[in-house]
Amino acid sequence: MSIVYFGSPRQARWEAKESLPAKLDLIIEKLAIRDRVKGETVAIKMHTGNNLSYSTVHPVFVRKVVQAVKDGGGKPFVTDVNWDARGAEERGYSSETIGCPVFPTAGPDEKYFYAHLRPYKNIQDWKVAGMIQDASFLINLAHAKGHPSCSFGAAFKNLALGCMVGETRGAMHDAMHFDKYWWAERCPDAAMRQRIVEVCPHDGIVIDRDKPEEMHLHFEQCNQCGRCLQVAPPGSLKIDPVNFHTFQEACAISTAVTLSTFEPGKATHMTIATHMTPLCDCFGFTSMPILPDAGVFGSDDIVAIDQAALDVIGRTRLIEENLPTSMEVHTREGHPFRWIHGPHKDPYLVCEYGEQLGLGSRQYELVDVLPVEQITRTSVTYISAK
C-alpha cells in the first residue's frame, strides 16, 4: 500500500492557507523534499506547454517546488523537451518567475541522450534525454489533462514522453501501428476505401499516399465509434484494443527505463489537477476545462499517484458543455476521460502496466493534507426583502 498525499481544491474559508499552492507546500513537507535534496542536481520535469497554452502548471506552483529544493541545498532546474522549453518564458516560466533556469531535456537539437536497449515491438532502444539521466534527483511535476492517444496524461505521461528524445517519442506513437489492423486484399475496391474515409467524422482513417490499397488509422483522432466498421468489407479492418493499449504499455516501459537511471528514493512525483482540457498541453493552445479542478497530489509511487488522481477526477463530473463540438461522447462506461476518447483508451491501463513492471502499487492510501472543514450553521431566520 502506497501513500498519496492530496490537497483538495475545495476551501472552507477565504484564506490563502487553504488554497492549492499552500496545500502543495504541505505535500512538499510530507514528501520531505528539503531533507532529500542536499547536494543533489534536481531535474524538475514538467510540461511547459507550447505556443498559446496557459493551463499547464502555474508558475506559482513551480516556484514552490523550486524554493523547497533550494532551501534543502539542492541545485534545481526545470526541464522539458526542446520545442516546449523554447519559448517557455512566453508562458510564464523564466528564472525570474520560477527561481531557476529552464533547460531543454536533450539539448537544443535533441542530440544529447543515452540509449537503453530494451526491445518492444518496433522499438529497440529508448533514448533518455541527457539532462534527465545526468540529474541525481528527479521531481516529476505533472499537469493532469486529457490525451488523444491514451485519454489521460499526468505523472506517467510526463516522464514517458517528456524524458525521451523525439525519435523515441515518434516510435512510441508508431508502435500503435505494429499490430496489423488493415487487410488490403479484402477491400480491393478503391471507391469502398474512399467510402470508409468519408464515413469517419473524426478524420480517423486515411488512404496511404504512396500505396492507395493501404489504409492508416490515426489513433489519436479515432474514438472507436465503429462507423467505419459498418461499411468496411468483412475482415478488412479491425478497431482492435491491442493497437490502442500498445501506447500505454510503451509509456509504462519508457517510464521504467527513465526511473531506472535514478537511485532508489531519488525520484518523486507531484500532480496538479487544475484546468483539465481534453487534449495534451503540447497542442499549442488551451481550451475550456472539461472537468472541475480535482486538487494537488504527491507520492513517491508513480503508479499510486496516477491511480489516485484518476480516482479523484473520476468522482467529479464531465462538463460536457465545455467539450469542443467536434468531440462526441458515445460511451459512458468507466472514467470520464474514456467517455470522450473512446472505450479502448482506458486511462487506468498505464497504471496496470506500470504495476506489472514493478513501478509501484495501484493500492494506495489517500492522505488529505488539510481536510476541508465542515461548517455547521444554525437554521436560517427568514428576513423579508420587503
Ligand code: SF4
Ligand atoms: S472507429 Fe470511428 S473514429 Fe475510428 S476510424 Fe472508424 S469511424 Fe473513425
